[in-house]
Amino acid sequence: xxxxxxxxxxxxxxxxxxxxxxxxxxxxxxxxxxxxxxxxxxxxxxxxxxxxxxxxxxxxxxxxxxxxxxxxxxxxxxxxxxxxxxxxxxxxxxxxxxxxxxxxxxxxxxxxx
Amino acid sequence: xxxxxxxxxxxxxxxxxxxxxxxxxxxxxxxxxxxxxxxxxxxxxxxxxxxxxxxxxxxxxxxxxxxxxxxxxxxxxxxxxxxxxxxxxxxxxxxxxxxxxxxxxxxxxxx
Numbered sequence: 001x002x003x004x005x006x007x008x009x010x011x012x013x014x015x016x017x018x019x020x021x022x023x024x025x026x027x028x029x030x031x032x033x034x035x036x037x038x039x040x041x042x043x044x045x046x047x048x049x050x051x052x053x054x055x056x057x058x059x060x061x062x063x064x065x066x067x068x069x070x071x072x073x074x075x076x077x078x079x080x081x082x083x084x085x086x087x088x089x090x091x092x093x094x095x096x097x098x099x100x101x102x103x104x105x106x107x108x109x110x111x112x113x
Numbered sequence: 114x115x116x117x118x119x120x121x122x123x124x125x126x127x128x129x130x131x132x133x134x135x136x137x138x139x140x141x142x143x144x145x146x147x148x149x150x151x152x153x154x155x156x157x158x159x160x161x162x163x164x165x166x167x168x169x170x171x172x173x174x175x176x177x178x179x180x181x182x183x184x185x186x187x188x189x190x191x192x193x194x195x196x197x198x199x200x201x202x203x204x205x206x207x208x209x210x211x212x213x214x215x216x217x218x219x220x221x222x223x224x
Binding site: 031033035040041042043044045048088092093100101102103104105106 | 117144146148153154155156157158161171172203205210211212213214215216217218
């Protein structure tokens with residue numbers, strides 16, 4: 001079963017605008033990760049936030065984590081056409097080893113020039 | 114460094130055929146995983162390994178076998194292909210399970 005669920009499923013914005021994507025998850029976690037997938041390619045790790053962190057920045061990315069609400073958000077500021085991709089949140093898979101991830105269904109972001 | 118490599122990139126099989134999807138990494142990662150990605154379903158974990166000789170099942174293991182004889186290689190075997198296995202398959206590796214590095218994927222069609 002999916003652990004994380006992203007919202008919205010699709011988002012279309014103009015270049016220069018900010019894009020916000022949300023992720024909700026079901027069980028307690030010790031970290032949450034965000035990945036990007038360009039069309040037809042493998043996923044690329046963007047950022048990891050630990051359960052004792054509330055906010056983390058990396059370049060134009062800002063991630064927040066609210067463990068009480070079991071939710072996270074990814075903000076991309078001043079978006080560019082090159083940010084067009086699908087974005088996934090991922091949480092640890094505790095069915096077995098902690099070394100693997102459960103992914104949400106993703107948010108498809110389209111940034112128009 | 115090549116990172117994570119997968120072969121083949123594309124494959125068409127007939128129902129009942131078997132095949133092996135290859136995955137290799139050159140980062141000396143202990144953790145390796147196989148995922149499948151279907152439209153609207155995100156990625157689902159098939160099998161994973163935490164080191165040579167150690168493998169375990171993920172969310173959707175039925176119809177697939179894996180083995181891990183070396184740190185570098187983690188092949189995925191389809192025993193008897195079915196149309197429901199039509200998907201894009203991704204292999205990933207990581208150090209201690211954090212920040213997974215993904216291969217480019219294998220697009221499989223089963224007729």
